[in-house]
Amino acid sequence: MSAWYEESFGEDYLRVYNYRDEQGAAREVHEMISWLRLDPGAKVLDLCCGMGRHSLSLAEKGYDVTGMDLSEVLLDEAKKEPEADRIRWVQGDMRELPFADGEFDAVVNLFTSFGYFEQDDEHIRVLKEIRRVLRPGGRFIIDFMNPPxxxxxxxxxxxxxxxxxxxxxxxxxxxxxxxxxxxxxxxxxxxxxxxxxxxxxKLYTREAFAHLLAQAELELGEVRGSYDEKHYEKESPRMIFVGKRL
Missing domain, CATH: 2.20.25 (N-terminal domain of TfIIb)
Known part of the structure; x- marks a missing residue:
């Protein structure tokens, strides 16, 4: 029997989530850039990139972007977008990233593209892979739902x-x-x-998620409550974890 994430991200996903827009992605990328503090041309991995909205916006800002997703259907949609040829599109599993150690200056994982698996060990495996493909000092953003x-x-x-x-x-x-x-x-x-x-x-609390990051040897710098809020609070709509590889 296939896992749910192997079946759900197909043609019907495009209908169920057709309300996501490029303007929203551009606004979010504008904020992310200030948090990541990247040099021009920095190498960025958009992990679980879906239809590539954020990948395209990051490339437009001048970064060297790789978009990776498990779903070939979503990647095919991403490749249809204008300027899609500026991005390297890769199909793969987030638990085993097909990239070299230290390949990226930053990794972003957005819109609750985390927590899909049954066991904590699998989520820690994902975070360890993010750490592996980051250069020392490389930064990450993981945008997750806020349980309260x-x-x-x-x-x-x-x-x-x-x-x-x-x-x-x-x-x-x-x-x-x-x-x-x-x-x-x-x-x-x-x-x-x-x-x-x-x-x-998986509905991880802020404290539980921070513990996962620590187990993967990723340093958490700050948690924001949305792309408009500086600091996370219990009432915040999101938990956006920003940190780096030591």
Missing amino acids: YVQRHLKPYTEREDDGLKIEERRKIEDGFVKKHITILPEQAGNGQRREYDERV
Whole structure:
């Protein structure tokens, strides 16, 4: 049986998450650049790059960007974008990065592209791989959900229509994970089959995530609450971890 992340990031993912936009990515990259303090032309890995919104924006700012993702469908979408040929696109698993030791000046992992696995050891393995491919002193950003915010704002059920399809999303917190069940239904009988997907992300607290980073020998510098907030607070929508490899 395939893991959920091997099945969910296909053609239907493009429909479920079609509200993400390039302008938002550009704003986030503008903030990230000031946190990373990179030299012009620095080598940046966008780990779990998806459709490449942040990779493209980073390349536009003059960085040497590699975008890596497990999903060939999402990478194919990224390659269709204008200026996509400025970026090296790589398919791979975040637990075993296909890059040389110390290859990058920075690694960014954005929009909760972490916490996909069952065991803490697998998440530590990802962080150790991030450390391995960073040069000494290289910096990282990991943008993750904030558990208290999720617990307060989780919507158990939403639905919407998109291009003749009804998209239903059911969410719950269970066994330390945020779980989402997605159902895609044709609005009219005979126009397609019902499709269902599951997503599951480990709900790490700020303290637990900091402990994972320490186990991977990554130094945590600061935690921000969003791309607009300087410091993380319990009410913050995100936990954005910024640090470096010693």
